[in-house]
Amino acid sequence: MDNEFTLQEHEKGTYFKLPAFKRIRHAFCTRAGETGALEALGGTPERLLTLRQVHGAEVLVVNDDTRALALALPQPYDAVVTEKKNIALGIWTADCLPILMADRTKKVIAAVHAGWRGIWSGVIERTVAEMTRSFQSAPADIWAGIGPGIGPCCYEVKEDVVSLFRNAYAAADQFIQEREGKTYLDLRGAARLELTQAGIPLANIAAVNLCTSCRQDLFFSYRRENNAGRQLSFILLK
Numbered sequence: 602m603d604n605e606f607t608l609q610e611h612e613k614g615t616y617f618k619l620p621a622f623k624r625i626r627h628a629f630c631t632r633a634g635e636t637g638a639l640e641a642l643g644g645t646p647e648r649l650l651t652l653r654q655v656h657g658a659e660v661l662v663v664n665d666d667t668r669a670l671a672l673a674l675p676q677p678y679d680a681v682v683t684e685k686k687n688i689a690l691g692i693w694t695a696d697c698l699p700i701l702m703a704d705r706t707k708k709v710i711a712a713v714h715a716g717w718r719g720i721w722s723g724v725i726e727r728t729v730a731e732m733t734r735s736f737q738s739a740p741a742d743i744w745a746g747i748g749p750g751i752g753p754c755c756y757e758v759k760e761d762v763v764s765l766f767r768n769a770y771a772a773a774d775q776f777i778q779e780r781e782g783k784t785y786l787d788l789r790g791a792a793r794l795e796l797t798q799a800g801i802p803l804a805n806i807a808a809v810n811l812c813t814s815c816r817q818d819l820f821f822s823y824r825r826e827n828n829a830g831r832q833l834s835f836i837l838l839k
């Protein structure tokens with residue numbers, strides 16, 4: 602898909618957005634930081650909810666501002682769903698995929714931290730299921746945006762990961778690539794498959810198709826830099 606994403610310039614940092622999301626406020630920030638995007642989209646650091654991410658598949662449902670915010674701190678979650686306005690749902694990444702979702706009909710949003718372990722554990726499917734269960738979203742109404750993460754160009758994986766994916770997916774060949782005796786995982790391809798299996802139409806899925814490891818100019822990368830910083834992605838209902 603052409604023009605799947607655009608770069609927004611702000612004096613306090615550039616960020617990417619997806620035209621497909623239309624008026625839903627969202628940003629995939631770069632290593633230049635999140636201040637500019639939060640400012641431009643009417644968010645504040647005080648109203649930014651981020652998670653203690655552990656590469657798991659637990660989904661936090663934010664029904665009540667303060668209680669959920671307090672609860673979120675000690676417990677690990679890798680996805681969050683809400684219909685509350687003025688709370689930016691944020692995910693930190695440095696190679697894993699940030700995935701943002703929005704149901705414009707029911708006005709529900711979600712943010713997901715999706716590395717190989719989270720995807721394999723079902724975090725994407727569980728997030729869509731929670732949007733359906735808690736807020737009556739129809740998967741056909743959900744739009745999903747896959748943010749910048751490590752690409753199949755750089756994401757070499759070992760045999761243990763490969764066999765987990767081959768055992769879990771009949772279509773694993775779509776996102777496992779062999780080159781010169783090494784094996785590479787296409788996380789974005791796996792995420793797309795999970796999203797469509799959860800009922801989201803392929804036409805509702807867009808991606809920032811950039812590799813965090815290749816694009817040192819734009820992104821932190823855990824693989825490339827080891828103790829790298831992380832970039833924020835967030836989504837916000839107004």
Ligand SMILES: [Zn+2]
Nearest residue numbers: 754755812815
């Ligand atoms: Zn790459």
